[in-house]
Amino acid sequence: MVAANYSPALARILVHEGGYANHPKDPGGATMKGVTQRVYDAFRARSGLPKVSVRAISTAELETIYADQYGRAVRFDQLPIGLDYVVFDGAVHSGPAQSVKWLQRALQALGLYAGKIDGIPGNGTLAAVDRVTDVDALIARICDLRLAFLKALKTYATFGRGWRARVDQVGDAGQDWADGSVPADANLSYEPGMEVKAVVADAALPPAPIATPTIGAAGGGIAVAIEAARQQVLPFAGLSGLVDHVLFALTLAGSAVAIGGMAWGVYAQHRRSTVAAVLDLDQAAA
Incomplete structure (x- = not known):
C-alpha cells in the first residue's frame, strides 16, 4: 500500500485488534492481531509454507496479509482520507465485501450510487465516492449501517459493548482525518471483545413460520x-x-x-x- 494514511490507519486497527484471542463465541476462531488461523493458513499455503499457529505470525507476514487481504481488497489508496480508514477497519472486522456493502449503501442513501450492493469496489462505486462532497456525512452513515449490522448478530449481547466502542472510535477518527486534523490518541483504546469478528453467518434470524400463517413456528x-x-x-x-x-x-x-x-x-x-x-x-x- 502506498497511500500516506495507510500506516497510521493500520496502527489504529492493530490497537483495536489486541493480541491473541480464541473466544468460544468468536466465529473467527483463533485470532492474532486481527488475523484468523484460517486466513493465516491460506496465506502460508500460498507461500508454500507449512501450517503453524497464528500466534507465531511475524510482523512481515502480518503487514502483508493486511495489505493484500484487506487494504487492496477495498481499494484503500483510492479512497479519500478518513473514509479509507473507516472502510479498511470494517474490512478487517467483518470482511472486505461487507465493508464495501456499507460504503455502497451509504452512497446509495446520499443519492450518489445506483448500482448493485455487491461488496465489489468497482468503477461505479469509486466514481460515486469521487462525487462525495461531505465525507463526514458519508462516514456517519457507514457507521450507522455497521452498528445496525452488529446489533443483528447473535453475539451482540456478548461483544456489543466492545463493538460499539470500536465503531465510535473509528467513526470519530475517520471524521477527524476527513476534516484535516490528526485523530487524538485519547480517542484510541482497546476494550475486550472489540476484536471479535462480526460476520453475517452469525445473524440472529427468528425461525420462519412452519406451515401456514395461522400456525407459526411458536405454536x-x-x-x-x-x-x-x-x-x-x-x-x-x-x-x-x-x-x-x-x-x-x-x-x-x-x-x-x-x-x-x-x-x-x-x-x-x-x-x-x-x-x-x-x-x-x-x-x-x-
Whole structure:
C-alpha cells in the first residue's frame, strides 16, 4: 500500500485488534492481531509454507496479509482520507465485501450510487465516492449501517459493548482525518471483545413460520396436539357438564394458540425481512 494514511490507519486497527484471542463465541476462531488461523493458513499455503499457529505470525507476514487481504481488497489508496480508514477497519472486522456493502449503501442513501450492493469496489462505486462532497456525512452513515449490522448478530449481547466502542472510535477518527486534523490518541483504546469478528453467518434470524400463517413456528405442534384432544372429546359432547367444559376449554385453547401462531408468523416474517435488509441478505437472494 502506498497511500500516506495507510500506516497510521493500520496502527489504529492493530490497537483495536489486541493480541491473541480464541473466544468460544468468536466465529473467527483463533485470532492474532486481527488475523484468523484460517486466513493465516491460506496465506502460508500460498507461500508454500507449512501450517503453524497464528500466534507465531511475524510482523512481515502480518503487514502483508493486511495489505493484500484487506487494504487492496477495498481499494484503500483510492479512497479519500478518513473514509479509507473507516472502510479498511470494517474490512478487517467483518470482511472486505461487507465493508464495501456499507460504503455502497451509504452512497446509495446520499443519492450518489445506483448500482448493485455487491461488496465489489468497482468503477461505479469509486466514481460515486469521487462525487462525495461531505465525507463526514458519508462516514456517519457507514457507521450507522455497521452498528445496525452488529446489533443483528447473535453475539451482540456478548461483544456489543466492545463493538460499539470500536465503531465510535473509528467513526470519530475517520471524521477527524476527513476534516484535516490528526485523530487524538485519547480517542484510541482497546476494550475486550472489540476484536471479535462480526460476520453475517452469525445473524440472529427468528425461525420462519412452519406451515401456514395461522400456525407459526411458536405454536404449530401445540395447536395440532390440542386439536387432536378436542377431536377425541367431541363425540361425548352433551353427555355431561364436565365433558362440555373440557371441550369448551380445548376449543378456547386451540383458538388462542392459533391466534398466537398467526401473530408469531407475522412477527417472524417482518423480523426476517428487516434483518435481511440490514445484513444485505435480500441482495444475496436477488
